[in-house]
Amino acid sequence: MKKTLTVLIAAGALLGAAGCSATPQLTNEETCARVKTVVSAQSATSDKAGMTRVANQLRPIKAAASEDLRDPLQTIIEYFDEAAKPTPDTAKLEDMKADYSAAGQTYGQVCGTGQ
Template identity: 90%
Template sequence: MKKTLTVLIAAGALLGAAGCSASPQLSNAETCARVKTVVSAQSATSDKAGMTRVANQLRPIKAAASDDLRAPLQTIIEYFDESAKPNPDTAKLANMKAGYTQAGQTYGQICGSGGQ
């Protein structure tokens, strides 16, 4: 019984460690496909709750995103976070608008034709 318990504990520890390992970096095409899935979902609405859902679903994608798309995704997430606040700072949003627009253009260039 002791040996079985020890084996189970060891197996659990190994599985836990495997779950904590870094996820592999996605290619541009894989990143684009995952982002497209998030933004095309029915929960991706333009209201505050929808923007929060999209930002929260983009965070894990950004963590493993291709180098080309990581920074634009971060900019988009930050813009959505500010926009979704109960009382967004309009001056801050105005300052963020150019970066958000550029991030969208970068995303469109890379993902517009299905990614690379």
């Protein structure tokens, strides 16, 4: 009886760990739909608080994003994080601007927003 209980507990632990192991990867369409929901929300404003909210809402999407959109989303999040600081580093933002623009273009191409 003890051995059976131990085996069942071990099996349950393995199944539980397997169920939590990895986030499923989204397709381009799914990633685009989730990003569109975030940037279309009323809370997605261009002020510092709005940029922080958008960046924080994009983080879990980026974790499961399609391969095509993972890097562009990371670039966008990093840009928003810097821009939303109380005193953003303007030189750093200027350096990031080209990558941010390229990330937006990639997003537009993949998601068909016509950028």
